[in-house]
Amino acid sequence: MFRKISILITILLLSFSNYGYAAKKVKVVASTTDIASIAKEIGKDKISISSLASGKSDPHYVEVLPSYMRKVSKADLYLKVGMSLDFWADLIIEGSRNSKLYIADCSDGITPLEVPKQQVDASMGDVHPEGNPHYQLDPENGHIIAGNIYKALVAVDPENDGFYKANLDAFNKKLDEKIKEWKQKAAPLRGMEVITYHKSWSYFSRAFGIKIIDTVEPKPGIEPTPSHTKELINLIKTRNIPLIIKEPYYSNRAPNTIARATGIKVLQLPPSVGGAESVNDYFALFDYLINSLLEVKEEA
Amino acid sequence: MKILFLSLLSAVLFFQNGVAQVPRRVDISFLGDFRLFTQNIDGSIRKDKPTFQLAGFETYITGYLNPFGRGTFMIATHGHEFEVEEGYADINRLLPWGLSVKAGKYQVNFGRIALMHPHALPFMEYPIIERIYGGFHAYNDMGIQLNWMLPIETYANLSINVLHGDWLAHAQSGHIESEDIYGEYRGTSDPVFTSRFNIFTGLSERTNLDLGLSGLYGIYRGKDLVSSGGRDLHATMGCLDFKYKWRPNDYTALEIVGEGVVNHRQMPDNNPIDNWGMVTYANLKFRRNYNIGIKFDYAPGIFDYEGSFDWDYGPEYEYNNTRAGQFDDKNHTWAISAFGGFSLMEETTLIRFLVKYQDYIINDASSLNNTALTDKKAELLYATQLVFSLGPHKPHDF
Numbered sequence: 001m002f003r004k005i006s007i008l009i010t011i012l013l014l015s016f017s018n019y020g021y022a023a024k025k026v027k028v029v030a031s032t033t034d035i036a037s038i039a040k041e042i043g044k045d046k047i048s049i050s051s052l053a054s055g056k057s058d059p060h061y062v063e064v065l066p067s068y069m070r071k072v073s074k075a076d077l078y079l080k081v082g083m084s085l086d087f088w089a090d091l092i093i094e095g096s097r098n099s100k101l102y103i104a105d106c107s108d109g110i111t112p113l114e115v116p117k118q119q120v121d122a123s124m125g126d127v128h129p130e131g132n133p134h135y136q137l138d139p140e141n142g143h144i145i146a147g148n149i150y151k152a153l154v155a156v157d158p159e160n161d162g163f164y165k166a167n168l169d170a171f172n173k174k175l176d177e178k179i180k181e182w183k184q185k186a187a188p189l190r191g192m193e194v195i196t197y198h199k200s201w202s203y204f205s206r207a208f209g210i211k212i213i214d215t216v217e218p219k220p221g222i223e224p225t226p227s228h229t230k231e232l233i234n235l236i237k238t239r240n241i242p243l244i245i246k247e248p249y250y251s252n253r254a255p256n257t258i259a260r261a262t263g264i265k266v267l268q269l270p271p272s273v274g275g276a277e278s279v280n281d282y283f284a285l286f287d288y289l290i291n292s293l294l295e296v297k298e299e300a
Numbered sequence: 301m302k303i304l305f306l307s308l309l310s311a312v313l314f315f316q317n318g319v320a321q322v323p324r325r326v327d328i329s330f331l332g333d334f335r336l337f338t339q340n341i342d343g344s345i346r347k348d349k350p351t352f353q354l355a356g357f358e359t360y361i362t363g364y365l366n367p368f369g370r371g372t373f374m375i376a377t378h379g380h381e382f383e384v385e386e387g388y389a390d391i392n393r394l395l396p397w398g399l400s401v402k403a404g405k406y407q408v409n410f411g412r413i414a415l416m417h418p419h420a421l422p423f424m425e426y427p428i429i430e431r432i433y434g435g436f437h438a439y440n441d442m443g444i445q446l447n448w449m450l451p452i453e454t455y456a457n458l459s460i461n462v463l464h465g466d467w468l469a470h471a472q473s474g475h476i477e478s479e480d481i482y483g484e485y486r487g488t489s490d491p492v493f494t495s496r497f498n499i500f501t502g503l504s505e506r507t508n509l510d511l512g513l514s515g516l517y518g519i520y521r522g523k524d525l526v527s528s529g530g531r532d533l534h535a536t537m538g539c540l541d542f543k544y545k546w547r548p549n550d551y552t553a554l555e556i557v558g559e560g561v562v563n564h565r566q567m568p569d570n571n572p573i574d575n576w577g578m579v580t581y582a583n584l585k586f587r588r589n590y591n592i593g594i595k596f597d598y599a600p601g602i603f604d605y606e607g608s609f610d611w612d613y614g615p616e617y618e619y620n621n622t623r624a625g626q627f628d629d630k631n632h633t634w635a636i637s638a639f640g641g642f643s644l645m646e647e648t649t650l651i652r653f654l655v656k657y658q659d660y661i662i663n664d665a666s667s668l669n670n671t672a673l674t675d676k677k678a679e680l681l682y683a684t685q686l687v688f689s690l691g692p693h694k695p696h697d698f
């Protein structure tokens with residue numbers, strides 16, 4: 001009993017103390033799990049990291065919860081995806097009332113795909129003026145994200161620059177090796193034709209030579225319509241497309257309708273870390289995606 | 301008022317279109333609220349007839365003022381004139397210790413429903429208690445608000461408002477202009493104080509609960525008014541509110557919201573009046589674009605005006621009838637509503653339906669002082685609403 005109370009008191013003291021060992025860590029909050037995963041590689045045990053969107057939830061629509069504001073109110077650094085994907089983060093940051101927070105945009109230096117040529121309006125659906133924001137799915141962009149995170153960590157914790165730099169170099173080296181491995185492994189996927197639910201896979205398809213023929217959504221962020229679904233069914237039949245890739249958070253309804261009409265396979269693939277059982281970090285994400293697609297390729 | 305609106309708008313457009321060398325982004329949204337409704341109120345010229353109505357047109361302008369805060373304007377018309385329904389500055393990221401300040405004209409956080417704009421409510425208009433106790437715009441007032449986020453693990457916020465307060469005496473809180481025109485109705489310029497404490501907690505990964513407790517204290521009729529009996533008469537109010545939300549997946553959510561208000565009024569004859577009212581609703585959002593729900597209202601007094609959707613009533617009418625409910629501890633109004641909606645694209649195109657059955661419990665007709673009220677019959681309202689909005693994305697609130 002006495003011991004329990006003293007443990008409780010210790011925990012209480014630690015949680016209120018600003019000087020304990022735990023408090024020395026740089027507190028980092030990221031919008032998505034992908035960025036959090038890379039940040040972990042750079043910050044290691046010198047940071048504590050959490051992400052607001054889970055790997056299974058839609059990163060376009062994260063609810064602005066007061067509990068997120070509370071979390072960010074205690075943070076030193078916020079890592080945004082940018083390109084308007086996590087526009088919801090602005091309201092969370094405002095609500096955090098954290099005047100000391102350092103905010104970094106991880107899309108700095110990314111060469112965006114699908115930048116609209118004309119002014120964006122709602123007739124195009126949910127198109128972002130900065131281009132397609134799902135850039136984490138080209139592993140080459142992992143280098144840029146890591147570089148941005150490194151810069152941000154040094155800005156809030158300059159004392160540990162050397163530590164972060166060494167981790168950045170190690171991450172980049174490992175990523176280069178893995179990219180070589182992935183490209184080799186994914187060679188049979190080159191030219192494979194797929195339909196995706198949303199335009200989450202543009203960077204991924206560019207990186208690995210997969211051809212995205214169309215999307216289940218008629219326009220980004222717009223729910224499938226019967227007429228577009230009918231068009232897709234015809235397209236799949238004429239071109240003999242073998243696969244629909246669906247993100248975990250979208251409805252199965254339209255993909256299943258299409259599958260019933262055409263016999264096409266529907267594969268649920270996570271565009272983010274945490275979106276499937278074994279996908280625990282940024283490296284495991286590409287392992288999982290490539291392995292899953294190779295399985296489909298072999299079946300066909 | 302129209303001139304003020306137009307000049308504000310043109311100023312914003314002027315700065316947006318690059319006359320200023322450094323563009324400072326300002327988000328502007330326009331919103332239209334078009335309705336078609338019919339009701340069965342005896343004696344109404346609109347009884348059983350379809351009525352078209354552009355129930356509201358709103359302009360919402362918001363942008364950062366500096367790195368620490370933002371400014372917001374909401375300019376709207378509900379029929380006749382444009383008015384600044386809201387105009388305030390928020391300083392969120394400047395003060396230490398989790399403090400923030402808001403000043404201007406805004407929706408006061410007495411309870412949680414008043415914080416939402418009517419078009420954001422799934423049932424088109426504010427619940428009856430919001431209208432009876434808070435006026436046409438539901439606790440909209442000029443003032444200063446201080447917020448403090450408590451330094452505990454859970455999100456908890458304490459908010460204190462010091463308000464101009466004249467709406468407490470008079471009818472239409474939304475129609476307070478910058479001048480002190482209603483001061484003569486309240487008989488004092490003393491501020492009214494309100495506070496709200498709320499705590500937000502996750503019950504599970506996909507279930508959240510927000511609990512709030514609000515209080516209000518102030519003079520509703522000053523001693524300078526003849527009707528006050530020569531002394532300052534105070535109003536004391538309390539409000540308990542909750543919102544429960546279960547989101548089994550990203551595109552399905554069940555929300556249950558409730559709000560109960562208790563009201564205590566000192567009276568010139570030393571017999572204070574106590575009454576209470578409540579509203580509760582459940583709303584199920586499903587398949588991303590659909591929602592369906594049910595609402596129950598219970599309020600003091602006879603909530604009466606020409607059909608629920610008629611904005612064409614003057615302050616006097618409201619003063620005599622609608623808000624008299626604040627001082628009625630004998631009679632009651634209740635209503636049950638079913639509502640639903642469908643959006644073609646989130647936020648921008650929304651179609652809603654509402655069926656409302658409203659009835660009255662008349663225990664003491666003599667206190668109503670108005671024969672039109674004593675023989676009120678139950679009424680039924682059917683309404684369809686189209687909300688269309690141009691402007692940037694808005695994040696999803698809890």
Ligand SMILES: [Zn+2]
Pocket residue numbers: 060133134198199200220
């Ligand atoms: Zn997207």
